[in-house]
Amino acid sequence: MTTTAKTPTEILADAEAAHRAVAGAVERRIIICAGTGCVAGGALAVRDAFAAKLDTLGLRVTIALEYESPAAADVYLSKSGCQGFCQMGPLVTIEPEGVLYTKVQAEDVAEIVQTTLMGGDVVERLLYVDPRKREHCRSKDDIPFYQRQERTALKECGSLDPEDIREYIALGGYHGARRALCEMTPEEICAEVLRSGLRGRGGGGFPTGRKWELTRVQPGHEKYVICNGDEGDPGAFMDRSLMEGNPHAVIEGMLIAARAVGARTGYVYVRMEYPLAVKRLRRAVDDAHRFGVLGADILGSGFDFELKIMEGAGAFVCGEETALIASVEGKRGMPMPKPPFPAQSGLRGKPTVINNVETLAAIPLILRTGAEAYRARGTANSPGTKTFALTGHVANTGLIEVPFGATLNEIVYEIGGGVTDNAGRITDRPFKAVQIGGPSGGCLVGEHADLPLDFDSLGSVGAMVGSGGLVVMNDTTCMVSVARFFMQFAQNESCGKCVLCREGTRQMLALLDEIIAGDADETTLTVLEQTAQAVKTGSLCGLGKTAPNPVLSTLHYFKEEYEAHVFDKRCPVGACKALTPPVILAEKCIGCGLCVRKCPVKAIAGEKKQPHVIDHQTCVKCGVCLDACKFGAIVQGVAV
Amino acid sequence: MRVEEKQTTVDRETGSQTIGRSFEKVCEILDHHQRNPAMLIPILQAVQAEYRYLPKEALAYVATSLGLPPARVFGVATFYAHFALSPKGKYVIHVCDGTACHVKNSQGLVDAIRKRLGLSEDKHTTDDMLFTVETVSCVGACGLAPVAVINEAVHRQVSPQAGVAAIEKILESEEQA
Numbered sequence: 001m002t003t004t005a006k007t008p009t010e011i012l013a014d015a016e017a018a019h020r021a022v023a024g025a026v027e028r029r030i031i032i033c034a035g036t037g038c039v040a041g042g043a044l045a046v047r048d049a050f051a052a053k054l055d056t057l058g059l060r061v062t063i064a065l066e067y068e069s070p071a072a073a074d075v076y077l078s079k080s081g082c083q084g085f086c087q088m089g090p091l092v093t094i095e096p097e098g099v100l101y102t103k104v105q106a107e108d109v110a111e112i113v114q115t116t117l118m119g120g121d122v123v124e125r126l127l128y129v130d131p132r133k134r135e136h137c138r139s140k141d142d143i144p145f146y147q148r149q150e151r152t153a154l155k156e157c158g159s160l161d162p163e164d165i166r167e168y169i170a171l172g173g174y175h176g177a178r179r180a181l182c183e184m185t186p187e188e189i190c191a192e193v194l195r196s197g198l199r200g201r202g203g204g205g206f207p208t209g210r211k212w213e214l215t216r217v218q219p220g221h222e223k224y225v226i227c228n229g230d231e232g233d234p235g236a237f238m239d240r241s242l243m244e245g246n247p248h249a250v251i252e253g254m255l256i257a258a259r260a261v262g263a264r265t266g267y268v269y270v271r272m273e274y275p276l277a278v279k280r281l282r283r284a285v286d287d288a289h290r291f292g293v294l295g296a297d298i299l300g301s302g303f304d305f306e307l308k309i310m311e312g313a314g315a316f317v318c319g320e321e322t323a324l325i326a327s328v329e330g331k332r333g334m335p336m337p338k339p340p341f342p343a344q345s346g347l348r349g350k351p352t353v354i355n356n357v358e359t360l361a362a363i364p365l366i367l368r369t370g371a372e373a374y375r376a377r378g379t380a381n382s383p384g385t386k387t388f389a390l391t392g393h394v395a396n397t398g399l400i401e402v403p404f405g406a407t408l409n410e411i412v413y414e415i416g417g418g419v420t421d422n423a424g425r426i427t428d429r430p431f432k433a434v435q436i437g438g439p440s441g442g443c444l445v446g447e448h449a450d451l452p453l454d455f456d457s458l459g460s461v462g463a464m465v466g467s468g469g470l471v472v473m474n475d476t477t478c479m480v481s482v483a484r485f486f487m488q489f490a491q492n493e494s495c496g497k498c499v500l501c502r503e504g505t506r507q508m509l510a511l512l513d514e515i516i517a518g519d520a521d522e523t524t525l526t527v528l529e530q531t532a533q534a535v536k537t538g539s540l541c542g543l544g545k546t547a548p549n550p551v552l553s554t555l556h557y558f559k560e561e562y563e564a565h566v567f568d569k570r571c572p573v574g575a576c577k578a579l580t581p582p583v584i585l586a587e588k589c590i591g592c593g594l595c596v597r598k599c600p601v602k603a604i605a606g607e608k609k610q611p612h613v614i615d616h617q618t619c620v621k622c623g624v625c626l627d628a629c630k631f632g633a634i635v636q637g638v639a640v
Numbered sequence: 641m642r643v644e645e646k647q648t649t650v651d652r653e654t655g656s657q658t659i660g661r662s663f664e665k666v667c668e669i670l671d672h673h674q675r676n677p678a679m680l681i682p683i684l685q686a687v688q689a690e691y692r693y694l695p696k697e698a699l700a701y702v703a704t705s706l707g708l709p710p711a712r713v714f715g716v717a718t719f720y721a722h723f724a725l726s727p728k729g730k731y732v733i734h735v736c737d738g739t740a741c742h743v744k745n746s747q748g749l750v751d752a753i754r755k756r757l758g759l760s761e762d763k764h765t766t767d768d769m770l771f772t773v774e775t776v777s778c779v780g781a782c783g784l785a786p787v788a789v790i791n792e793a794v795h796r797q798v799s800p801q802a803g804v805a806a807i808e809k810i811l812e813s814e815e816q817a
């Protein structure tokens with residue numbers, strides 16, 4: 001593709017026209033969600049089944065729009081990025097009707113083709129059923145999960161073919177970059193982003209425009225832009241979905257950032273667990289080069305920008321910006337004290353902008369529609385929308401996007417469809433806690449159900465937006481175990497550089513283990529809290545500074561639960577094995593007496609051939625009887 | 641570090657390629673990255689992709705070729721969880737123990753799989769080099785918790801029973817082969 005004689009507007013208009021012409025020539029489009037969740041559920045087999053079935057009917061099928069040699073096809077079998085409704089995948093949308101089928105398997109394809117494509121009817125059994133109203137939902141717009149969301153960053157993720165740059169352009173892509181490169185000065189770009197109020201989505205919520213301006217004013221010509229795609233929070237996958245579902249939005253955001261600060265080289269640092277994201281980004285970078293929106297003299301503006309993709313190697317701390325920079329330099333990913341900030345001295349000692357994936361993906365929209373339009377959503381101090389990974393004990397798990405200021409009630413009940421029990425059924429019991437912000441975050445409880453969620457309100461209740469993982473927990477969850485889980489994570493991932501984080505997380509983990517094992521005494525909780533405060537104050541980087549948060553937050557809201565473990569040696573929900581005496585299931589016990597003989601403290605009694613019972617006062621919970629019983633009649637870890 | 645003759649034989653026994661060939665491959669990888677020390681991590685990733693782990697002599701060779709102290713290369717190789725210094729099994733099972741999976745009983749899944757294969761928290765690979773079982777923190781499919789990844793294929797909503805069933809299936813196919 002040559003870019004010589006055309007103006008930037010023409011280049012983009014041509015791509016758009018090409019897309020419209022080729023896409024318009026195809027009668028039908030079948031969109032198959034090819035996000036990780038749906039692929040795991042068999043989406044690719046579904047696609048193959050469609051291709052085979054349509055082929056036997058003599059229909060011409062294409063799996064990618066052919067621009068070089070447009071041959072008219074009857075059906076365009078396109079794939080999309082994650083559509084968010086992972087629980088119900090694989091998802092298949094039939095256009096132009098917009099019918100959405102859920103949990104589609106290869107065996108269902110023949111019926112879909114017959115009934116919908118040929119007959120113009122819907123296959124009712126594959127439609128989503130709203131569990132509240134018990135109604136079938138024909139399209140996305142009828143499903144409460146989607147109705148209550150406001151998808152902007154994720155809007156295109158569910159329909160766009162992530163490997164088709166022309167479709168991205170046809171939907172308005174690279175127009176923001178064109179405006180930034182051809183019509184604005186770097187100073188104006190920074191000012192516009194600052195005016196939009198966009199705050200970093202990587203956790204800290206630092207105003208992006210300010211960060212860019214700080215970098216822009218640094219002297220020197222060698223500067224860098226880095227996209228932080230490390231997404232370390234276990235239980236979050238928004239960045240993954242964006243990189244997989246709309247890679248060009250990330251690239252365009254980086255291009256605009258580069259122009260704003262004067263960087264010539266950029267890096268996308270992607271977690272190694274995300275191979276598909278790497279593949280899609282690489283493809284997108286190649287396509288962007290061919291279209292002249294990356295490389296030399298971009299869109300004829302005289303501006304050059306190169307982009308490199310780098311895979312991480314499995315270290316949570318590399319999500320921290322200074323550690324990430326060390327990793328890009330080929331070193332161990334250990335954080336450095338700040339200041340100097342990366343904006344002053346980052347990669348190879350040069351000024352560096354480092355932004356989260358979601359932050360960068362919001363940039364094209366801001367440049368395209370303007371700062372004011374962006375501010376129209378969200379709250380005054382946290383404008384715009386935020387994606388969350390909604391997981392745990394909730395009916396509709398998946399990826400959601402809501403404006404800042406949405407409440408937990410809206411998210412858990414209206415979008416999430418309600419709390420579920422351990423078997424996955426919707427229950428009437430309220431959630432016990434919602435963990436937000438991953439290992440650095442805290443928990444929200446019933447009293448926060450109507451709190452408008454944004455950076456400041458969450459900070460004020462000891463939690464944080466963090467990356468945006470929202471883990472709903474029902475009332476069978478032991479909060480001490482949850483705290484232990486996060487502490488184990490932090491302890492594993494502590495890089496070992498500073499003493500307080502390295503030793504403090506180890507100490508806290510040991511204390512939590514004592515509590516769970518029933519070995520804690522009256523001093524344990526005090527020591528735990530003191531250690532937590534010390535680690536919070538004295539650690540070098542954000543990992544250590546925030547690692548105590550889950551402990552402090554659960555201690556605050558669930559003090560009685562800790563005390564029950566410590567003083568009564570009892571786990572109120574019966575999750576901690578060592579604190580829950582074994583019980584004999586009367587219906588399974590045949591009264592053989594083996595456990596009576598094996599019990600070292602003579603806590604079990606009973607008539608022969610009659611169900612036995614355990615005296616919980618005498619029992620030391622050693623578990624010998626569990627191993628002894630041949631009939632599976634003794635269980636431990638269930639509430640008594 | 642000294643490259644000991646003994647080491648070489650050990651690795652041969654564990655089934656990796658002979659050292660002569662490995663250096664040839666490593667050389668190719670180094671050249672592909674212009675022997676640039678800043679590219680150490682991608683280089684090690686490529687070496688590991690080739691051998692499924694990082695043989696000690698390959699690390700020493702990489703260090704010498706890049707002009708880096710071996711301690712620096714070992715430091716990097718041991719810092720990142722992705723790098724393995726001992727060979728892994730033919731089937732690598734990553735059971736996710738991220739938050740979303742944890743609250744949906746990923747622990748029960750790991751326990752069941754380990755028990756079936758006679759593995760533990762400290763022993764990750766079966767003696768016949770068929771299976772390696774490790775826990776990872778989130779594979780980004782949290783909506784499908786609990787998740788297990790067997791050689792890059794993501795399995796969704798895996799109950800302990802389903803996990804063991806998947807292993808039985810692999811064992812069966814291995815026996816037939």
Ligand SMILES: Cc1cc2nc3c(=O)[nH]c(=O)nc-3n(C[C@H](O)[C@H](O)[C@H](O)COP(=O)(O)O)c2cc1C
Pocket residue numbers: 199200201202203204205206208228229230231232233316317318319320321322354355356357359360467541542543544
């Ligand atoms: C331990 C730790 C882990 C982090 N992990 C991530 C991460 O996975 N992704 C991310 O974007 N930011 C992460 N951050 C925040 C980054 O340091 C940095 O603030 C962010 O990438 C800046 O981008 P933003 O301004 O767009 O939010 C982490 C910070 C800490 C302390």
Ligand code: FES
Pocket residue numbers: 234235236736737738739740741742777778779780781782783785786787
């Ligand atoms: S927590 Fe298991 S996939 Fe994210």
